[in-house]
Amino acid sequence: MDSFRAERAVSPVDGSEQWVVxxxxxxxxxxxxxxxxxxxxxxxxxxxxxxxxxRAALFLTWCQEQGTDWRQIKLAELARFxxxxxxxxxxxGRERSGSTVNAILTALCELLRFCARTxxxxxxxxxxxxxxxxxxxxxxxxDAGESGQFRTVRARALKARAQAPxxxxxTDEQVTVVLGCCKRPRERFLVILLLDTGLRIGEALGxxxxxxxxxxxxxxxxxATIGAHVHVRHRANPNGALAKSRFPRTVPVSAGxxxxxxxYQHERSGLAGDDGTxxxxxxxxxEPVGAPMTYPAAxxxxxxxxxxxxxxxxxxxxxxxxxxxxxxxxxxxxxxRALLGHASLASTSVYLHxxxxxxxxxxxAVAAGRRYR
Numbered sequence: 001m002d003s004f005r006a007e008r009a010v011s012p013v014d015g016s017e018q019w020v021v022x023x024x025x026x027x028x029x030x031x032x033x034x035x036x037x038x039x040x041x042x043x044x045x046x047x048x049x050x051x052x053x054x055r056a057a058l059f060l061t062w063c064q065e066q067g068t069d070w071r072q073i074k075l076a077e078l079a080r081f082x083x084x085x086x087x088x089x090x091x092x093g094r095e096r097s098g099s100t101v102n103a104i105l106t107a108l109c110e111l112l113r114f115c116a117r118t119x120x121x122x123x124x125x126x127x128x129x130x131x132x133x134x135x136x137x138x139x140x141x142x143d144a145g146e147s148g149q150f151r152t153v154r155a156r157a158l159k160a161r162a163q164a165p166x167x168x169x170x171t172d173e174q175v176t177v178v179l180g181c182c183k184r185p186r187e188r189f190l191v192i193l194l195l196d197t198g199l200r201i202g203e204a205l206g207x208x209x210x211x212x213x214x215x216x217x218x219x220x221x222x223x224a225t226i227g228a229h230v231h232v233r234h235r236a237n238p239n240g241a242l243a244k245s246r247f248p249r250t251v252p253v254s255a256g257x258x259x260x261x262x263x264y265q266h267e268r269s270g271l272a273g274d275d276g277t278x279x280x281x282x283x284x285x286x287e288p289v290g291a292p293m294t295y296p297a298a299x300x301x302x303x304x305x306x307x308x309x310x311x312x313x314x315x316x317x318x319x320x321x322x323x324x325x326x327x328x329x330x331x332x333x334x335x336x337r338a339l340l341g342h343a344s345l346a347s348t349s350v351y352l353h354x355x356x357x358x359x360x361x362x363x364x365a366v367a368a369g370r371r372y373r
Contacts, residue, residue, distance in 0.1 A: 003061040004029065006053035017240070019053040021060065031121075032056040035114045043234065045202055045242045046295065055107035071121045075128045075157060078108075082158050101160035109156065130156055167320035167350060174311060175321070181308045186284055187301060189257075189264040194315055196254040198322035198340050201298055201315035203232045205241035207280040214258055228253050232341065239279065239292035245341040320351075327351045 002024030009020045018040065021032040035056065039049050062084060063070040068077055085101045096104075109129045116126035135144075135151045144151050170178065175195065182188040193204055211231040213223050223231075229250045234243040268275075268284060275282060275290025283291045298315065305313040319340070326336050337348040 004057040004064070006050070006057045008050075019049050021053055021057050023060075024064075029056075029060065031115050032060065032111060034118070034120075035111050038114055043242070043246065045244050046240050047202070051103075052107045052110070055104045056111055058104065059108050059111070071115075071125070073112075073125060078129075078158055081108075082160065086160060098160040105156070105158055105160070128157065167324070168312070168314075168317050169321040169324040170313070170317055174309070174313075177309050177311075178305060178313055181305055184285070185260065185263040185267040186281070189260040190281065190298075190301070191318065192256050192260045193253075194318035195322055196257050197230065197251045198319045198326075199230075199232065199251065200244055200319060200341075201295070202241045203243045203341075204315075205239060205279075205281055205293055205295065205298060206233075206235070206237045206243055208278045209280060210278065212261070212280060214253065214261065225250050228258060237279065237292070239294045241292075241295070243341075245343065247341070247343075249338065249341050251339055323348070323351050 005022050009018050019036050021029040023029050113126045115121040116123045214228045229252045232243050233248045234246045271284045272290040279292040281293040337345055342348045
């Protein structure tokens with residue numbers, strides 16, 4: 001049976017891009033496409049919108065194959081959908097992890113709640129997605145109230161069991177290999193920038209020249225932050241890059257970032273001249289030269305690194321490497337949270353989890369001093 005599919009639509013009027021969901025007859029599915037437009041209007045990142053489009057298409061395809069009307073779906077049917085996700089391999093043949101199943105369910109919940117708020121489906125369909133739950137354990141800083149009245153919260157009714165693996169980070173040896181595979185100044189600058197600041201790739205691609213405060217004292221620029229730093233701001237960019245957090249932040253930069261940025265600027269001046277683009281990262285090695293660097297261009301670069309390095313190298317791994325290094329250096333977790341731009345300390349706490357090699361090192365260090373008869 002034909003399936004629903006997520007597609008990227010380009011406006012013939014202004015060239016703007018929007019993700020839509022098409023039914024098997026290649027007709028735009030109005031409700032889910034309105035939902036995706038709502039995500040875009042709310043400032044969600046392009047990666048999130050693309051992922052939600054695919055997850056909505058997957059859910060609608062399942063409903064069609066099961067003969068289920070998604071507008072009137074019941075909790076028992078949603079539980080069957082969750083079970084189907086857990087036992088059915090993905091299109092690539094891989095078994096879905098609990099985290100992946102939960103990500104799909106999260107997108108589904110947001111879709112149904114959006115449709116309920118906008119009157120496209122009955123409100124009762126969305127109300128069944130959550131249930132009252134009393135918190136046995138509360139996160140740091142949580143105010144439970146004088147008599148614990150705030151411990152009862154609305155929690156999602158369906159949730160897969162998911163392990164929280166330690167974020168993938170590169171070793172020092174792997175970092176050396178990656179930098180050795182960076183053949184051009186712009187490539188080296190991008191890797192060092194992500195590695196030393198922990199920026200997301202969307203934040204790096206959205207940097208403007210005015211965000212690069214690289215002097216020891218930037219007060220002449222109207223900035224009170226001392227030392228070389230970059231400003232990360234949530235705003236629309238011509239290349240579609242978007243900072244995930246709505247809250248602006250400043251991130252100090254290292255001498256390595258300063259040196260590699262100077263080399264990159266020299267390269268940019270020689271290859272693109274006065275390109276008239278305020279964005280920091282631009283095309284230099286293919287047409288259109290001087291145009292803002294895009295997500296696909298960054299993906300092509302990291303795909304090449306994977307082929308040449310022989311191990312996974314992704315932008316978010318560089319972010320994880322930065323955060324892991326800060327935590328292991330004894331940096332306070334609140335400082336790490338501020339550097340990464342996390343809204344919640346819970347997101348940062350994952351870097352406190354012990355890796356297998358950490359546990360082995362601890363056991364061997366103590367056992368080495370013991371003598372057994």
